[in-house]
Amino acid sequence: MQRNQPQDAQALYDPRAASYDDSWHPRFARHMVELASLKAGEHVLDLACGTGLVAYPASAAVRPGGSVTGVDISSGMLKEAEGKRAANELSAVRFYQHSITDLDGLPGLEGKQFDAIICASALVLLQDPSNAIRQWTGFLKPSGRLIVDVTDPASQISLITFERVGRALGRHLPFYRVPFQKPEDLRALMEQAGLRDIEVISLSQMDIEGADALDAYRSERPRIEKTYSIADADRLFDKHIDHWAASALAGPDIRNEARRLFREQWTKLANADGLIEEVDGVYVGIGWKNK
Ligand SMILES: C[S@@+](CC[C@H](N)C(=O)[O-])C[C@H]1O[C@@H](n2cnc3c(N)ncnc32)[C@H](O)[C@@H]1O
Numbered sequence: 001m002q003r004n005q006p007q008d009a010q011a012l013y014d015p016r017a018a019s020y021d022d023s024w025h026p027r028f029a030r031h032m033v034e035l036a037s038l039k040a041g042e043h044v045l046d047l048a049c050g051t052g053l054v055a056y057p058a059s060a061a062v063r064p065g066g067s068v069t070g071v072d073i074s075s076g077m078l079k080e081a082e083g084k085r086a087a088n089e090l091s092a093v094r095f096y097q098h099s100i101t102d103l104d105g106l107p108g109l110e111g112k113q114f115d116a117i118i119c120a121s122a123l124v125l126l127q128d129p130s131n132a133i134r135q136w137t138g139f140l141k142p143s144g145r146l147i148v149d150v151t152d153p154a155s156q157i158s159l160i161t162f163e164r165v166g167r168a169l170g171r172h173l174p175f176y177r178v179p180f181q182k183p184e185d186l187r188a189l190m191e192q193a194g195l196r197d198i199e200v201i202s203l204s205q206m207d208i209e210g211a212d213a214l215d216a217y218r219s220e221r222p223r224i225e226k227t228y229s230i231a232d233a234d235r236l237f238d239k240h241i242d243h244w245a246a247s248a249l250a251g252p253d254i255r256n257e258a259r260r261l262f263r264e265q266w267t268k269l270a271n272a273d274g275l276i277e278e279v280d281g282v283y284v285g286i287g288w289k290n291k
Contacts, residue, residue: 003127003172003174005099005101005125005126005127005174006073006099006101008174009073009074009125009174010073010074010075010076012174013050013073013074013076013077014074014075014076014077015076016076017051017074017076017077017079017080018076018080020050020051020077020080021051021053021080024205024206024207025050025053025121026053027207027212028120028121028203028205028282029053029054029057029120029121030053030057031203031214031217032054032118032120032147032149032284033054033057033058033061033118034214035147035201035214035284035286036058036061036116036118036145036147036286038058038061038062038066038115038116039061039062039066039115040062040063040064040065040066041062041064041065041066042062042066042115042116043062043066043067043068043069043112043114043115043116044058044059044062044066044067044068044069044114044115044116044117044118045068045069045071045109045114045116045117045118045136045139046058046068046069046070046071046117046118046119046120047071047100047117047118047119047122047136048071048072048100048119048120048121048122048125049070049071049072049077049078049081049095050072050074050077050080050081050121050122051077051080051081051084052070052080052081052084052088052093052095053120054070054118054120055068055070055081055093055095056068056084056088056090056093058116058118059088059090059091059092059093060088060090060091062091063090063091064091065091066091066092067091067092067093067094068091068092068093068094069093069094069095069096069108069109069112069114070093070094070095070096071095071096071097071098071100071103071106071109072095072096072097072098072100073097073098073099073100074097075097078095078097081095082095094108096108096109100119100122100126100132100136101126101127101128101131101132101135103135103136103139104135109139112139113139113140113141113144114139114140114141114144115140115141115144115145116140116144116145116146116147117136117139117140117144117145117146117147118146118147118148119136119146119147119148119149120147120148120149121149123148123149123150124150124151124175124176124177124180125174125175125176126176127172127176129150129176129179129189130189130192130193133146133148133189133190133192133193133195134192134193134194136193137193137194137195137289140289141289142289142290142291143288143289143290143291144288144289145286145287145288145289146190146193146195146285146286146287146289147284147285147286148186148190148284148285149203149282149283149284149285150177150180150185150186150282150283150285151177151180151205151281151282152180152202152222152279152281152282152283153177153178153180153181154222154277154278154279154281155205155222155225155278155279155280155281155282156177156278157228157269157276157278158236158239158240159173159175159177159240159244160177160178161236161262161265161266161269162240162241162244162245162249162262163175163176163177163178164178164261164265165245165249165258165261165262165265166245166248166249168261168265169249169254169257169258169261171248171249171254172248173244173245173248173249174244180283183200183202183283184200186200186283186285187200187285189285190285190287191287193287194289194290195287195288195289196287196288196289196290197287197288198285198286198287198288199285199286199287200283200284200285200286201218201283201284201286202218202219202220202221202222202281202282202283202284203217203218203219203281203282203283203284204217204219204222204223204280204281205217205280205281205282206225206280219281222279222280222281223279223280223281224277224278224279224280225278225279225280226277226278227275227276227277227278228275228276228277228278229274229275229276230266230267230270230274230276232266232276233262233263233266233267234259234263236262236266237258237259237262237263241255241258245258
């Protein structure tokens, strides 16, 4: 089924914009900026910049002389980002409303190349991440780097179960996490885009009480966040269906079949003890463009 992903993203994020920062996102975005190891004078492209959680810390890191360009499709998220300008502006920061899957069509970026491109918490929202990363690499200077994350498919498992149900019914949901089963999948995607010296690290995403520094969030293996039983399927279906899958799976024509498939997919996640473990984790890839 043909979808308009940027339109889906706008519909998903406009209503969330005002409360978006009341979450783990500000800290996680800061960690993504730290992983970029930005230097004074560098020029940064922040893709899917949202409310500016990457853009402003990045602007502090590249002063003096640097700049940050943010691109996002959601006018609601960009309004929040613009609202922080007075309190935050440290280096030149500029925001554009545009799809990050069509950067060639953004006049403000014509002929520009960047020292670093950061895309935080958004690659898994794109229908064709491979094509997106290939296009983004064209906007990196020689020896520039891309920093991007994907969620571990064993995290947020209700949502990935909805994604699987949607696929089975030919009705896709507005996120695409199924392709990233392991860190190597992200590495392969970055390699195919022509990036080299790729490092993929595993981080916890949810806030850990009393911990703020990046090092506290590094993990060899993602930690288990919650354990469910097979019987939780119906409760989770009802909890999320209208919010996340409203247009795709919630209609009266399809809801019952979606519920049946949700139970079926959910059951497949159970281990030998009948338990379903949800982890908390993302993979962050850092890759470099050739000289
Ligand atoms: C989870 S938020 C991440 C925002 C920000 N990077 C952060 O770390 O806080 C995802 C963002 O991706 C944006 N987005 C999704 N698809 C997009 C697209 N095709 N083009 C531009 N922005 C997109 C949404 O509008 C939303 O602001």
